[in-house]
Amino acid sequence: MxxxxxxxxxxxxxxxxxxxxxxxxxxxxxxxxxxxxxxxxxxxxxxxxxxxxxxxxxxxxxxxxxxxxxxxxxxxxxxxxxxxxxxxxxxxxxxxxxxxxxxxxxxxxxxxxWNPQNHRIRTFTSWDDEVELSRSVFLATTLLTQSLFYFLSVFPPMDKVVFDGVDSHGNLNINHAYSCLEKGLKKSLTSMANIRPQVFSQELRPFFDPIEIGGELYIGPGGGQIPLMIFDELLFGLSSFSSHYEKFVLEGIKFFPKPYREVFYSARNQKALLYRLDELPMEQQKYIEELAGQIIRFRQHHIHLAQKSFTPANIGKYTTGSAGYTMDVLHRILEATKQILKEVKHY
CATH class of the missing domain: 1.20.58.1320 (Methane Monooxygenase Hydroxylase; Chain G, domain 1)
Structure with a gap:
């Protein structure tokens, strides 16, 4: 942490x-x-x-x-x-x-x-949509990282969660974690709605194609490279639950700085928090479930927006995201998280 x-x-x-x-x-x-x-x-x-x-x-x-x-x-x-x-x-x-x-x-x-969010901003095109895209990635990553920090201050990844209770400082961090996550996910959805699908797929998306370096193909920047996938691992243990998600997340996590990767693999090597609710005080059990529900609601809205954008008139030559995955992966991830929460939900 x-x-x-x-x-x-x-x-x-x-x-x-x-x-x-x-x-x-x-x-x-x-x-x-x-x-x-x-x-x-x-x-x-x-x-x-x-x-x-x-x-x-x-x-x-x-x-x-x-x-x-x-x-x-x-x-x-x-x-x-x-x-x-x-x-x-x-x-x-x-x-x-x-x-x-x-x-x-x-x-x-x-x-x-790491892109200057001012007059020095680096963009491939002159489209305002691209400025919105870069700034949305900046804000979403910043807010989700802040949320992750507050979350880990209360629920550090370890072999056994031991809490006799959380003091007022811990409760404040819980609230901060929830608030930052909510703002970060909301910013992602707002930006998706503001970026015109045709502009993204036909003007911006071509700059995020894979590139071969040293005999290996490296995917371009994409949605699989934001800290939400670390929450997926901490809460749901998704990389072990779904083979479809495992391939997606292990490809994306390589692009994270080392401190993020360490948190991810620490979480991957233990049971997810949703499966360990009985080790937590009741108040924290409810908090974990609410946090998981927030992520699921985000994914439902995300898929709805993506489906509206993912039409033949909008997508041009691309049928996948920059990481090479189709809409089907989004559906599978959503269903997996819903199934996990349903299995363990106490409230």
Whole structure:
């Protein structure tokens, strides 16, 4: 939990960094992508790769990964090839991933949380919908991380939950966890409703296609890279309950910073809280169930919005999300969570 807290303090720092001096170029990138001037993008990409210094701080290298990754994804968009990098550049991205302890391409964390949410924002296009998308990822990830921190302060992952009661400070943290989760999920739904489906699928989605690096295919930023999946594991133990979800979540969790991964795998190696309610005081049992219900209600609304957007007129050439999964996975996840809560519900 302390590692997670320490890590959250770095969020704003990473977004402020511009180690490669690309602030002004990113103001031009949307126009270059629209006009197809990929040679200009490649030139700046090559120059930036050559100026990369691995002696820089981890935060600076994460900012480099953000900027180089978005340039790489722009090049991939124009080339229409999953393998759009030279072997030399692939080697650099692999080393960058090893140094930052992250996969060798940009993720939702880079695109949202570590993306400057001001005039310096990095976008692929000039669409206002994309600014809304980046900011929604930023806010949702920030709020869900805050919720996760408060939640873990009361329910730390361990082999046995032992509570004789929760003091007033603990109850305050419970309320904070619930409130932050509610706000984060609500922001996600609001943004989904505000981002036009055709703009997303036809103008934005092509920049999130998979890219091959070092012989391995890496998915682009997507909804599977936000902290909700950690709550799924803590509360429901979904990765063990559903084989469909297990593949989805194990692919997505790789893109999380290490403190998140540690919480996830700690939760994965023990029984989920919903199956351990009898170890908790009655007040906390009810709280856990209410939190699970909130997540289920979010997924119901999420599917409703996704179905409205996922029509032939809107989706263009894409039949899956950026992680390669269809709407069927969303339905399976919803049904799994509903089934688990129904099995254990006390109220």
């Amino acid at each position: 302390l590692k997670l807290l320490s890590y959250t303090e770095n969020y704003s720092k990473i977004a402020t960094l511009d180690p490669l001096g690309l602030d002004s170029f990113f103001q031009q990138l949307p126009d270059l992508n629209t006009s197809g001037r990929v040679d200009d993008i490649i030139q700046v990409f090559d120059e930036s790769m050559n100026s990369l210094d691995f002696s820089w701080s981890t935060n600076s290298l994460i900012a480099c990964q953000r900027d180089l990754g978005m340039l790489m994804s722009s090049i991939r968009f124009h080339s229409q090839e999953t393998s759009c990098l030279s072997k030399e550049h692939q080697t650099i991205f692999i080393k960058l991933g090893e140094t930052t302890d992250l996969p060798p391409r940009e993720s939702s964390f880079h695109y949202g949380l």
